[in-house]
Amino acid sequence: MKSKLVLVGNGMAGMRAVEELLKLEPEMYDITVFGAELYGNYNRILLSPLLAAENTLDDIMLNPTSWYDDNGITLHAGKTVTTIDRAKRSVTADDGTNVPYDRLILATGSHPFMIPVPGIELDGVVSYRDVDDVNKMLASAKDHTNAVVIGGGLLGLEAAYGLQKQGMNVTVVHLLDSLMERQLDKAAAALLKASLEKRGLRFEMEAETKAILGASRVESVQFGDGWEIPADLVVMAVGIRPNIDLAKSAGVYCERGIVVNDSLQTYDPRIYAVGECVQHRGDCYGLVAPLFEQAKILANHVAEYGYSRYEGSMVSTKLKVTGIDVFSAGDIVGDGKTEEVLFQDPAKAIYKKLLIKDQKITGAVLYGDTADGARIFQMIRDGIDVSETRDDLLFTHHSVGDSGTAGVSSTTSMTANTEICGCNGVCKGTIVETIVSKQLFTLDDVRQHTKASSSCGSCTGLVEQLLADTLGGDYSVSAAKKSACPCTEFTHDEIRRAIREQELKSIPDVMAFLDWTTSDGCHKCRPALNFYLLCAWPGEYRDDAQSRFINERAHANIQKDGTYSVVPRIWGGVTSPAELKAIAEVAQKYDVPTVKFTGGQRLDLLGVKKEDLPGVWGDLNSAGLVSGHAYGKALRTVKTCVGSEWCRFGTQDSTGLGIKLERMAWGSWHPHKVKLAVSGCPRNCAEATIKDFGVVCVDSGYELHVGGNGGIKIRATDFLCKLETEEEVLEYCGAFLQLYREEAHYLERTAPWIERVGLATIKTVIVDDAERRAQLHARFLRSQSFSQHDPWAEHATGEKAMTFMPIDALRQERAGECAEGSTQ
């Protein structure tokens, strides 16, 4: 018989936990859900758009009642659980329904806090918490004019904005002198207040509500000094309190919330708790993103996997008021040791503040330009050392040099038909509509459903803004711990560590050890695992061709019509008449439609049919040409200028050094493609400062630059160090490439990798620690001893070449082999 799982609380956190559990172990439990409200589970964070009449209740349902039937879950809607019998392990609802449990999840959410003043029982006084509240507010808006919102926090301001859109005169009453004081400092709050006043909201600041007056329905609100303002509707939005009544009555240990450990377990090991009712390491959360993180971890334990831990969440908030950009994250107050970095442009109403402690960002307030919110939030969560970059942190990085988004960095002013994703032609309107209609919370959801940001990724920041605009601060930013792909719960780093420490040596071994949820992985994880294994066990691991993308299997680049392009290696960009002749002859012999120079000083033969590839390779091989790996997550080109051999400005032999670097590094596999360049003088004709690893020669030696990128998001390199000899350059280069191979995530270029770990970290290893540098270099050379063989030579003839040939059904038919009409 299946174990019984009971969930008390049919809200977003509890139901998310159930959904996560069903993903892991759909058959493990008989599940019963109790919900005090009459509806299925709806998206509470879209209450504000519901109030502003931008959505209907149907639009915001997450799990309609049919969903519970489809998943074999018993739903008791409209029934409130009143007692838990922990000895007998059962719960009883107000109508007498009694259900036994083996495990119980409490997701009782929170109560809106009502200020204890006379008159709160009057008609027309509501909280702002659920669909019923919204219905009451909408009804009032129909026949009444004056609304008073008590509370100038996030929720209060959203309620005020919604009511104003419904045509009411709205006054916001706030006890303190500054709005949203938990998220904003005074300067940002003043800008926000001015902007809301411009939209017609009125404010009563530093006003203590003393009484709500009226006969049967509310008529006015009275303050401490006796001053009254008229009110037909009073919305109490001063905060929420975890709902711990049920847990307390059952003797489950509570403080402010139900106290849980890192596996979301209460002091009664059979009882778990999740969501707003929970107190974890002293913190209670009221936003959705942390609740979803909790739900995932709770499911992991209830499913008896038992390996993930909740370590608390860092939260960010964004106001859901159209046209106003406010972003806040982390600790915005700071202490004596905190430094502030400020940017202010009063004319454009832009204000940005970062709090920095021990060279790490601990908090941020952005007003007017929030394009960098997601990026800064990520830096806070990752604890990035900003000592090298702090002087330009506050200049919007998002739009600078990015391609594909027409230089636009703010979504609020865009019209619905403005194109957001230039690769897939997706407009703002489509994205917003899909977020609402398909109930999306994360960037990945949006990518899947709309394709926006799923190709080159340059519009990721814009899509994140749209999520935040639509869902407010409650959208689920990519979880702090991001699993490598949907087949696993583990991150790239955890997978790599397991491979090394547990000595896992094949893809099936990794999948078995780490409890992969699919039997055979997917197109995301298999190539990653293949690379990680290849990198960890050089010479030992047998490369799995079937886990590589077609380009790396076919050793050529697939084109839109299914033909391939072929690029032979041109060492350091230097070729010869004999090589050029051989390439020309191949192009003619195989009728290659296009021959083009690449940006990396090589020749590209485009439009080669797959079955011709082995022949093309054979012919190129016999002229001494080998694969240029232009198709791989591998070393691509080493671009050079002519240097001191010819150039009157040249300071060193840049061409010769480029060839030496290419000879050392060719054939190496990487997390992503890697491009090198060597320029003979600071005029930098080889554009070394937008390459993954660039050398700029100067009279006294060689400058090394790393982490550049000339693609979607242009990034100039960071200066790594200056060296005196070519030998040193080769060693540093090998060490840097090996560090990248060993530590970056699969499909992460050097530029985002360096931004993620910080340049300081890389310098410590490569520049400051001679021993580690030497070890890395040695490991690189050892790995190269196994990987420097030309894949073309291996595939030009024999059985491997055969796999490139299609089977011709027509020819077989003509030969009379077709077994006409034979039965199965």
Added chain:
Amino acid sequence: MSWCPAGGLSQIPARGARVLKTGNGNVAVFRTFDDKLFALADRCPHRQGPLSQGIVHGTKVTCPLHDWVIDLSTGSAVAPDSGCTSTYPVKVEDGLVYVDLPNG
């Protein structure tokens, strides 16, 4: 319909595919990790990418052009994408693979 020989089973790698040229365009013959065989028109419903060149995982293949995932048993794109490509019956006799193709 008629059963057309499509080479030996050993010529199709596990988690891979071979292309069968026919009068009506290419057919991709897939072999999964657990040696199940499937034959589909070698055209992704999205932008006609050659499915035969994709990564095969479980009983699905990912199109190499834009990462659409196609279910090999039905020919349908996996949600949220939607679209469908033709499928054909396959059998193995004495180590030889046969695909049931429409005549002509």
